[in-house]
Amino acid sequence: MGGQKAGVSPAFLFLVLLMFPVQVLGQTSPENTWDAPPAYRQVEMDPTLVPIGKGAIFVPTMTTSLAEPVYLVYTNETLVAEARTGTSVLVEPGRYQVKVGSGTIEQMITRTVDVEEGHTSLILPDWAGLVINVIDETRTPIKESYELFYQSNLENYGLGYGVDEELGEELTTWLLKPGLYKVVKPGESFNTTRNFATLRLLPGELVRYTLVLDDENQNFIGFGILDEGTRQINIEDWKIRSEINGNFILNYFQNTESQRKEYNFTLTAQWFNQLRYITDLHNAFVRIILDEGLSFEKGESIRKYVDRIELKATYIYRFWEKVGPYLNLALDSKFFETNAYFDSPRDVYRLNTGGDTTHIYTAAESVRLSPAFFPLTLKEGVGFNWIIAKSARLNLNLRSGFGARQTFVHQSYLLNDSQTQLKPLQKSTLTGLEMLMIGDSRIARRVQFNTEFDLLLPESDTQTWVYDWDNRVRVTLSKYISLDYNLLIKKEEAIPDVQSEHQVLIRLSYVL
Structure with a gap:
């Protein structure tokens, strides 16, 4: 048979050109x-x-x-x-x-x-954009800071801050040269092996990362990209998100010699709901979180593990891009009663506000601390967000307004350290002026200044004022040496004297 030249089907070519x-x-x-x-x-x-x-x-x-x-x-x-x-x-x-x-x-x-x-x-x-949202484990945005380094030459780019998005504050966008960066907890060295995260930025791209902090000590407990956008419904100017998350843990132990068997389990569930309405003039935000959980151990009854109701709502009217009045409401409560359990039976004395005993629980294995839905905390606030300055040398933002907080109690008690007395909780109301100022300044070509001043004025008496003023100056002495000076001035509610903390950091870095 003679050789035959293989042909290519036009249909095949069309399919390749269509798919490739x-x-x-x-x-x-x-x-x-x-x-x-x-x-x-x-x-x-x-x-x-x-x-x-x-x-x-x-x-x-x-x-x-x-x-x-x-x-x-x-x-x-x-x-x-x-x-x-x-x-x-x-x-x-x-x-x-x-x-x-x-x-x-x-x-x-x-x-x-x-x-x-x-x-x-x-x-x-050909630079990159970076946005870092700082939240706690409940996904609540928190105003905590972090430090950003360019990893290739250990260059310090300064501090970044989380924001209270519910009050209309906007996350800052870093504009940076592409490359590998390191995020660390403020005060930690660049070479730290704890409280750090790394990320790579590509030319022309904007990326959004989320930094999760422990609410008590501000340690890093998570960092990465949370693709929240794919889990929300967008209807014109409305953004709606609702999800249910659950967790079940079962532990089983067996001792071969004694044939003793132990087991326990924990079951938790969270219903997270968020509604946001955004236009050029209006910004409305509502978030509802329901956290419930129970635990059980062999030989014990089923007990409440976590129980929380949280509602936050905010409305902002932006009649000018630099000024926006806000109104916010918040509620914090729980669904079920709260009980305290003891390792061994004991007598517990219930006291009144005068310190007199009103009831004795004899050989009690548990006592009730509060009924369902109490204590109930309400918060209200009204005020303005201001952009005072926005320039290459100075950025200054101010939030000021009036805040109020009420805590309602009903047959609610606090157990003392020895777990033998129940002292009644008191209804409380707190009102006052609040102010938050955040600024940064490029004082000179190699000098950068950051400041954050948080003030609460319950009364006109300055002794009742509570404030926290954090200042940081960074001076780049050379490519390999930088000097950081941190000054913290604070006045706490329980301490009458003003406190201050100073810290000087000399950072040395050299890439071999």
Whole structure:
């Protein structure tokens, strides 16, 4: 038989051409990770008109202009303009150096751009965007700090903070050069093997990480990407999320010699609900968390393991981008009664507010501390969020308002340390003014200052004021040496005197 040239079916070719480009076309642009529209779309939306004899420079935003550091425009090492990302700068035609990014001025990323008359020069980001949300184990955003290092040369980029999103505060977006970064607990050294996390940033991409802290000692207990967006329902301006999580643990022990068998189990469940409504003017937030759990050990009755009801609701009206009044409500309670259990029977004395015995529980194995739904705590607050300053040299945000808290009790008691007396809890009401100020400043090219001042004024008497003022100054002495000075001034409710703490850290780093 003669040789026959193999042919290729047109249908087969069509199928290959149809399927192969899917991988190529499926490669997503880094701009798809942004919260903001793509860069060229932002330029089209920019209302700036370029007059005759002028040109423009445009640096796009990945999230929002207020969340990102401003960019600087230089010519011949002279600062000629600064602007928010997502907005244009009008300049004379010519060559300019544009500095973008977080950290000190020296740490900012420099790009050179040529500006032509009548044209807008777009600088496409080859830097990365990073947002870190700080929460506790209940997924509640908390205002705690962390420190960020560039791992390749041990460069310190400073402090980042969590926010109270329920009061309309917005997480800061870091703009950083791509590479490997390390997040550590403030005060820990760069080489620490505890309370740290690492992450890699890619050019042009925005990534969101979540840092989970222990609410008592602020130690790191989790870090990573929580894909919350895939678990929520979006209906126009509404974002709805509801999920049920459960956990079951069974432990079984057997001693071969004594033939003794022990077992216990714990069952917990959480129903998490969150509703958010966001427009240019309105921001409404409601969160309801129900946490329930029980435990059982051999020879004992089933007992309550966890029991909590939490409701938080906030409304913010943004009549101006720099000012927004807020109103927030919160409720904290429980579904079931609370009991205390003893290892051995004992007599327990129930007292009244005067300290007199009203009842004796004889040979009690357990006593009731409080009925269902009590104690019940309510919190209310009203005030304003202010953006006082937003520039390359100074960022200053202020939240001030009036707060109130009530704790309702009904046949609720506190067991003393010796577990022999029940003392009644008292209904309480606390009202006062509250203020929170957060700021950062690039004092000089190598000097950065951070401050956070939290103040509660229950009364006009200054002795009743409670405040916490945390200040940090970082000076980059050279590429390998930096100096950190931390000053904490605080006044606690239970301690009449003002307390202060000082800490000086000299960081030495050299990559061999």
